Amino acid sequence: MHLNSFGSLRVGIGLVCGLFSCHMLLAQTPLIGNVPGRSTQSLNGTWHYIVDPYETGYYDYRYQERKETDGEAYWNNPVPKNKTDRKEHAYVDANTLEVPGDWNSQAPEFLYYEGTVWYQRTFDVAAAQRQGQRAFLYFGAVNYQAEVYLNGRKLGSHKGGFTAFNFEIPDTLLRDADNFLVVKVDNKRAPDEVPTVNTDWWNYGGITRDVHLIWVPDTFIQNYFIQLERPADGAAPRKRKVPVAGWVKLNGAPSGGQLTVEIPELKVRESFPATGDSVAFQLTLPSVELWSPESPKRYEVRFRMGEDEVSERIGFRTIAVQGKDVLLNGQPIFMRGISVHGEIPDPGRRANSEDDAAQLLGWAHELGCNMVRLAHYPHSEQTTRLADSLGILVWSEIPVYWTIDFGNLAVLTKAKHQLHEMIARDQNRASIIIWSVGNETPVSPVRTAFMSDLAKTARAWDGSRLISAALEVHYTGGKNVIDDPLGQYTDLVSVNEYLGWYGGLPDNCRTAIWETSYDKPLFISETGAGAKAGFHADSLTRWSEEYQAWYFREQVAMMKRMPDNFVGLSPWVLVDFRSPKRNNQYQQGWNRKGLIGSDGQKKEAFSVLNAYYEEMKAQPTSRKKR
Numbered sequence: 001m002h003l004n005s006f007g008s009l010r011v012g013i014g015l016v017c018g019l020f021s022c023h024m025l026l027a028q029t030p031l032i033g034n035v036p037g038r039s040t041q042s043l044n045g046t047w048h049y050i051v052d053p054y055e056t057g058y059y060d061y062r063y064q065e066r067k068e069t070d071g072e073a074y075w076n077n078p079v080p081k082n083k084t085d086r087k088e089h090a091y092v093d094a095n096t097l098e099v100p101g102d103w104n105s106q107a108p109e110f111l112y113y114e115g116t117v118w119y120q121r122t123f124d125v126a127a128a129q130r131q132g133q134r135a136f137l138y139f140g141a142v143n144y145q146a147e148v149y150l151n152g153r154k155l156g157s158h159k160g161g162f163t164a165f166n167f168e169i170p171d172t173l174l175r176d177a178d179n180f181l182v183v184k185v186d187n188k189r190a191p192d193e194v195p196t197v198n199t200d201w202w203n204y205g206g207i208t209r210d211v212h213l214i215w216v217p218d219t220f221i222q223n224y225f226i227q228l229e230r231p232a233d234g235a236a237p238r239k240r241k242v243p244v245a246g247w248v249k250l251n252g253a254p255s256g257g258q259l260t261v262e263i264p265e266l267k268v269r270e271s272f273p274a275t276g277d278s279v280a281f282q283l284t285l286p287s288v289e290l291w292s293p294e295s296p297k298r299y300e301v302r303f304r305m306g307e308d309e310v311s312e313r314i315g316f317r318t319i320a321v322q323g324k325d326v327l328l329n330g331q332p333i334f335m336r337g338i339s340v341h342g343e344i345p346d347p348g349r350r351a352n353s354e355d356d357a358a359q360l361l362g363w364a365h366e367l368g369c370n371m372v373r374l375a376h377y378p379h380s381e382q383t384t385r386l387a388d389s390l391g392i393l394v395w396s397e398i399p400v401y402w403t404i405d406f407g408n409l410a411v412l413t414k415a416k417h418q419l420h421e422m423i424a425r426d427q428n429r430a431s432i433i434i435w436s437v438g439n440e441t442p443v444s445p446v447r448t449a450f451m452s453d454l455a456k457t458a459r460a461w462d463g464s465r466l467i468s469a470a471l472e473v474h475y476t477g478g479k480n481v482i483d484d485p486l487g488q489y490t491d492l493v494s495v496n497e498y499l500g501w502y503g504g505l506p507d508n509c510r511t512a513i514w515e516t517s518y519d520k521p522l523f524i525s526e527t528g529a530g531a532k533a534g535f536h537a538d539s540l541t542r543w544s545e546e547y548q549a550w551y552f553r554e555q556v557a558m559m560k561r562m563p564d565n566f567v568g569l570s571p572w573v574l575v576d577f578r579s580p581k582r583n584n585q586y587q588q589g590w591n592r593k594g595l596i597g598s599d600g601q602k603k604e605a606f607s608v609l610n611a612y613y614e615e616m617k618a619q620p621t622s623r624k625k626r
Helices: 006-027 354-367 381-390 409-426 447-459 485-489 506-511 545-559 605-616
Strands: 039-042 045-049 095-101 114-124 132-141 145-151 153-159 167-169 179-186 211-216 221-230 240-251 257-264 270-271 277-285 299-305 308-314 319-322 325-328 335-340 371-374 391-396 432-439 466-471 475-476 479-482 493-496 513-516 522-526 566-569
Touching: 114 277, 132 145, 145 167, 153 167, 153 545, 167 335, 240 257, 240 299, 257 277, 270 277, 319 466, 319 475, 319 566, 325 566, 335 354, 335 391, 335 605, 354 381, 354 605, 371 381, 381 391, 381 409, 409 432, 466 485, 466 522, 493 566, 506 513, 506 545, 506 605, 545 605
Parallel strands: 335 371, 335 566, 371 391, 391 432, 432 466, 466 493, 479 513, 493 522, 522 566
Antiparallel strands: 039 211, 045 095, 045 114, 114 179, 132 167, 132 211, 145 153, 145 179, 221 240, 240 277, 257 270, 257 299, 299 308, 319 325, 475 479
16 A cells, blocks of 8 residues: 555555455455454363374275265364264363474474464353454464364464464354364465475474454444655654544444544544445544654554454654665654564474564564664564564564475465465554565576565555565675665565675685675675584584684674665574585574574674674664764
8 A cells, every 4th residue: 555645545555455355365354453452362271182084084095075965074173973873083181282382393293394273262252242243253363274174164264374364153053062163274385385395494283373253243443554654755754743544444344323533541532424335534643752673662542333342553664765764753863673584493493472582583683773674474473562662673474485386376376365464463563664575585586576466466455665675696806796676666675695604714704895786775684604602623624613603703893894875784694404405514494694592592693793783773863874
């Protein structure tokens, strides 16, 4: 959605409505925004499971999909009617998994398992809760494909391992007690999926994020967006009489009624006619304290329509590119970043809680960061909300990674679907300043057409943020040349470089010359070297902490000589993470490029980068690039 003018805002509303229709094709009901601000019932906890590598519970012996009423379908309750009744599956207390959580880290036999696991639990619903309320079943994420059944009926399917989805539960299907919920989870990799078969991270399977029942009135506020209108020239927003624009998507909207938007702290309260299911609005705030890393101010914003009221703490800020600078609230910023995987190192599992988010972002804050690149997929909502409150800038990315099938229109549709779900969940997070459409995709005409389509789509859906991707850089004639054709479609030129790790030694940085074909801000989205925490040797010994520290000392010296369009970096990576591609004696299934080891121990390079960031933090804004 563009916010440059109120006219383009109305265009944005049309795009959003079209987007929601597209979303219904896959997840059946459009995503409900701000789930933490709703009336919910948690379905987290202990679930039963059946491991089903042959998918026996889904297909019969002729490999035809089982009928809904088939007693041997694993979505049906397997309790025998009498002692002669034959049942060949059962959910038993001996086989349980915790939700949210990945299955790989919960039992040794699951470590490398990729395939189908059936999850099952029962739940009760208070009769008073159901009275006059619609119920939706919400999943924060399931990796990768979910088939969801309730009381023997299929609610729907979803593909995508890192984005949220929900289904409406028909009232006639929901019971007061003993609701039998089953989720078929399949994390097998495939060449026509996003991501594809080839990645450099662990394919954690399972219901990896929260599960909730959501209760809403018959007509409710489905989602919304509100933010400052961005000045066309990127100038600093005014402190008084600040223009704000937004939209609200209604579900079950009547033919009339009033939508009310209120910001109590600013004594703002205005109503707008709801003549359809989408309402665009404009506000003028008397004054506003802008959100920034130094002062992450947020205001309670309330939306009310009929019986439904939703509130959320939202920060107001602008982000723009002007020439060679990235401007936050009209002022140049230097991004002291770090790349982060959504993974907890000890014992090695998918991050799934607010405590996990606090651990990862706490380490980033200790490093001296004002920014994180959340790679290579959308991270949990706890992470982006915590970044909002801590004042940490965020790069958020979809898993279009390496060599997906760029010539396949169906794959492009899947990528757009995940892009939409990423934006729809987090569009009110002031911390998120960059939507990334991919990482290290190999240059070719078909790839550039695919990726540029994603970039244009992201900008059309949300014009209030910057669009980027980790681009290709090539080395020729002693120069590091950035001429990836995708760069013409992004707001800043972001590249991954590993001078001294995948080519030569770290002192190669001393003679490095950087050239780019684009007059845009330059961001180093990755750079790093592997080291086994606790392994010490001389600085020429690969995999030692000393080699990694030398690497970062040379990188830091190079960063201080970068061209004047250099606006920041997010080295690879905060913490060691699991990867089956890494198999020498130092890695043993871990990517060891973390500044923190798999045991939580800080490596020597952590202090090297921290010293650089403290130095940059102390410099005046006008000199931060030097």
